[in-house]
Amino acid sequence: MKKQIEQNVQQLLTQIWKPGDLIIAWKNASLPGHRTPAFLYRKEDIQDIVFDSFCDISLAKYLNERNRQEILPPHFKGKIHIVCKPCDAKSVMQTFSDQQISETLVNLIVVACDGIIDRKKIEKHCDQSIVDMQETDFQILCTDISGKEYVFEKRESWLRKCEDARNCDLPYYYGYYFVGDEKEYRTRLKHRYQTHKKLPQDTMSPKELQQKIHQELSRCIRCNACRNICPACFCSDQCVFDKPKERAKLVENQVTTENTILYHMIRFHHIAPNCTGCGECERACPKDIPLHIFFEYFNRCMEEEFGYKPGKTNDERQKLLSYNLGEDLV
Amino acid sequence: MRKRLKINNLQAFLQELQKQATLIAPVKTDAGEREFRPVEQVADIVLEGSNPLRSPKEYLFPQMETLYTFHLQKDGKATLKETLHNEPQIILGIRPCDLHAIAYVKEFYSTTHQDVYVLEKWKHTILIGWACQNPLNTCFCTSVGNSPVDSKGADIMMAKTDSFYLVEVLTVKGKDLIEKIPSLLEDSPEADNEVLPSIQKQTESMIREKVDLLSIKGRIDSAYSSSIWKSYSDVCIACGACTFNCPTCTCFDSADLLETCQDGCRYRTWDTCQNYAFTLHASGHNPRATREARLRQRVMHKYQYSVEQLGLFSCTGCGRCTRSCPVNIDMVSIIKDIKEVVDHGEE
Amino acid sequence: MANKELIYLFPCLAEQRKKVLQEIQKKYPLVQVVPITCAGRFNTSVALKLIHEGAKGVIVLGCEPGDCHYREGSAISERRFLLTKYTLKAFGIEEDRFQALWHKPSDVKKTMADIDLFIERISTFDTKGGSNEKAN
Numbered sequence A: 001m002k003k004q005i006e007q008n009v010q011q012l013l014t015q016i017w018k019p020g021d022l023i024i025a026w027k028n029a030s031l032p033g034h035r036t037p038a039f040l041y042r043k044e045d046i047q048d049i050v051f052d053s054f055c056d057i058s059l060a061k062y063l064n065e066r067n068r069q070e071i072l073p074p075h076f077k078g079k080i081h082i083v084c085k086p087c088d089a090k091s092v093m094q095t096f097s098d099q100q101i102s103e104t105l106v107n108l109i110v111v112a113c114d115g116i117i118d119r120k121k122i123e124k125h126c127d128q129s130i131v132d133m134q135e136t137d138f139q140i141l142c143t144d145i146s147g148k149e150y151v152f153e154k155r156e157s158w159l160r161k162c163e164d165a166r167n168c169d170l171p172y173y174y175g176y177y178f179v180g181d182e183k184e185y186r187t188r189l190k191h192r193y194q195t196h197k198k199l200p201q202d203t204m205s206p207k208e209l210q211q212k213i214h215q216e217l218s219r220c221i222r223c224n225a226c227r228n229i230c231p232a233c234f235c236s237d238q239c240v241f242d243k244p245k246e247r248a249k250l251v252e253n254q255v256t257t258e259n260t261i262l263y264h265m266i267r268f269h270h271i272a273p274n275c276t277g278c279g280e281c282e283r284a285c286p287k288d289i290p291l292h293i294f295f296e297y298f299n300r301c302m303e304e305e306f307g308y309k310p311g312k313t314n315d316e317r318q319k320l321l322s323y324n325l326g327e328d329l330v
Numbered sequence B: 001m002r003k004r005l006k007i008n009n010l011q012a013f014l015q016e017l018q019k020q021a022t023l024i025a026p027v028k029t030d031a032g033e034r035e036f037r038p039v040e041q042v043a044d045i046v047l048e049g050s051n052p053l054r055s056p057k058e059y060l061f062p063q064m065e066t067l068y069t070f071h072l073q074k075d076g077k078a079t080l081k082e083t084l085h086n087e088p089q090i091i092l093g094i095r096p097c098d099l100h101a102i103a104y105v106k107e108f109y110s111t112t113h114q115d116v117y118v119l120e121k122w123k124h125t126i127l128i129g130w131a132c133q134n135p136l137n138t139c140f141c142t143s144v145g146n147s148p149v150d151s152k153g154a155d156i157m158m159a160k161t162d163s164f165y166l167v168e169v170l171t172v173k174g175k176d177l178i179e180k181i182p183s184l185l186e187d188s189p190e191a192d193n194e195v196l197p198s199i200q201k202q203t204e205s206m207i208r209e210k211v212d213l214l215s216i217k218g219r220i221d222s223a224y225s226s227s228i229w230k231s232y233s234d235v236c237i238a239c240g241a242c243t244f245n246c247p248t249c250t251c252f253d254s255a256d257l258l259e260t261c262q263d264g265c266r267y268r269t270w271d272t273c274q275n276y277a278f279t280l281h282a283s284g285h286n287p288r289a290t291r292e293a294r295l296r297q298r299v300m301h302k303y304q305y306s307v308e309q310l311g312l313f314s315c316t317g318c319g320r321c322t323r324s325c326p327v328n329i330d331m332v333s334i335i336k337d338i339k340e341v342v343d344h345g346e347e
Numbered sequence C: 001m002a003n004k005e006l007i008y009l010f011p012c013l014a015e016q017r018k019k020v021l022q023e024i025q026k027k028y029p030l031v032q033v034v035p036i037t038c039a040g041r042f043n044t045s046v047a048l049k050l051i052h053e054g055a056k057g058v059i060v061l062g063c064e065p066g067d068c069h070y071r072e073g074s075a076i077s078e079r080r081f082l083l084t085k086y087t088l089k090a091f092g093i094e095e096d097r098f099q100a101l102w103h104k105p106s107d108v109k110k111t112m113a114d115i116d117l118f119i120e121r122i123s124t125f126d127t128k129g130g131s132n133e134k135a136n
Helices: A002-016 A043-048 A065-071 A086-097 A119-125 A182-190 A206-217 A225-229 A257-271 A280-284 A292-306 B007-020 B096-111 B116-123 B172-180 B190-206 B228-233 B241-245 B291-310 B320-324 B331-344 C015-027 C044-052 C073-090 C108-122
Strands: A022-028 A035-040 A080-084 A106-111 A130-135 A139-144 A149-153 A176-179 B002-006 B022-028 B034-038 B064-072 B078-082 B089-094 B125-130 B156-160 B164-169 B185-187 B252-258 B263-270 C007-011 C031-033 C057-062 C098-102
Touching (some): A002 A022, A002 A043, A002 A080, A002 A106, A002 A176, A022 A043, A035 A043, A086 A106, A119 A130, A257 C044, A280 A292, A292 C073, B002 B007, B007 B089, B007 B172, B096 B116, B096 B125, B096 B291, B116 B125, B125 B172, B156 B190, B164 B190, B228 B291, B228 B331, B241 B320, B291 B331, B320 B331, C007 C015, C044 C057, C044 C073, C057 C073, C073 C098, C098 C108
Parallel strands (some): A080 A106, B125 B156, C007 C031, C007 C057, C057 C098
Antiparallel strands (some): A139 A149, B002 B164, B064 B078, B064 B263, B156 B164
């Protein structure tokens, strides 16, 4: 099914592409199961675009202002065509409502996705390093370095976010192209499991929770991958954590677990109103720290307490930054 | 000096090592990953399997280290107290790539600037290497002139065969250690000469690709103004995962921490050249303001600047940067592109 | 670095509030008063940092939303303060350690009563411990 979508995306792009435009999509990287962002300026390159179950990287991050400055050539006048899964489309919406990029600059192409594979999960189950990784309709076939073959069921190796259908709904925005059958996609979504999972905050006592957090975050090496890959973090070089002219330093550079906990506490506190739950921070973490225990909790708070789901539409002002006199507080 | 160790005697051998000094070895953690940690139970040690993501460098050059503490006395004078950690330690199970890395870090900190903190630790450390039989798909040590069994930098080298462990003693430090452990080791016959080459052959056949960088050693700066950097820096999100997991990255940042008005310490932590603030001047000018410049700096330092300074590649081909990259930038494809540009010029 | 056992009070600097502050400092020597311009300007990360590093509690004293000199200033912060409480909860810290009080600046009696209540409530909490872990 994904092969068909990949072809349709390429077809659509050849139709709407004009000279001077930029296409942001995925392409193959040299390692098995690795896909990497591709920035294409030429029509011939459109055939390199890939979409399959391994396209886990969210491309929405590349739209925000600082990243665009790095990527775009000087005097860029064209449009940016960006290929997105429905979950990333929400991050793009959030980028719009954070006024990081004007909607007129972007052509959003949403692809019908039925789940993305968690590569780390698969690599963990293999004894040796993988040299080949292929997908069929329901299975993932791997070969390791010694020639041993493995078969994994796709439904058991989804990314965590793909298990909850709430992350898969489409944004309220009429300016996107949908590749695939939109009606079928929406009905499929209705039949899927939609509920918040139980989080440690619900099941554990505060003391136990503190212990668990201490244990998990003690692995953190403060590489900032979670911050830098986050589509909601747009302060870039002016971040509170490394702003050199900040008079009072919020978090000391010392890498102790206590400082690490404070780092994550302040980071999640900052992005909570923008967090769409895309799970990129957890995926990017080289130490596999389960950061979902925080962002899923905050997502739920935002929804239950403020009635606000980040990334639902393109023009909702961030609830925690705006207030009109006479409005209800919560 | 070459010895044999029976498979059954390994546990006893490790216990003997543990008695001599703090033993650091790959241990399975709660999170299910292997990591170099001080060993509590010898049975926890897992020597085989892929190389841990975090390199043993941190036991010589820790991510965070207090350099000295200071105290302001009542009479207005300040006293400084240096905090040197020089307890003896044995690091076991280091792959050749990490051995090279430790040798590089030691070399780096003893030529241009004598860093007592690293050198003191190195003096009190015994490094026991482990011939690599489980390369990952990210590994490329052969490309930078290393091999999976190279023992450069090790005091003792170990290798596993089907029926015994080969223990090769290479330095005086190693010999002193082995002499303290009597009776477990047997003499090794002449035929054991073949053990390491056969492991090398087998492991090298599993390494995915060899890009011959040695042939262009010292000429890599001709790729400085190439367009390849832009194609990778577009994708790069400028986090520090690659530098913080790299076994040869040596940059650090130091700062003072005041605990009370009288007491404090100066500490240093690893820093990453991928961060915007790394080269930011007080004037506001930043010589490496773009990601392209920062990514190029990192790669060029590994393959060119360290060659100019010390005559060594400071990349050992362990592949940790590729392993930890959140956007799947592959170091092998970068060096492939570099070689292409250096050999044949830009298209 | 936060001083353990202390309670930090961030009052907005409305002119009539001086009387309340004097009274608080007389009654509770362990309350550290740090005046800010408006409760809407309060950086909630500072509250997180203080509580995480061992302060017993943090109170922000502001004018009632709508009553604020800067119009909607305290109203925006009301929403942020709610989020701050959730952040504390998410990391396993008692959310009651952080409290925002909205009172008319001249209302000394009510303000004192609420601060009494707050101090009584958090006196049952033990000190979090904060950063025991020192550089080694």
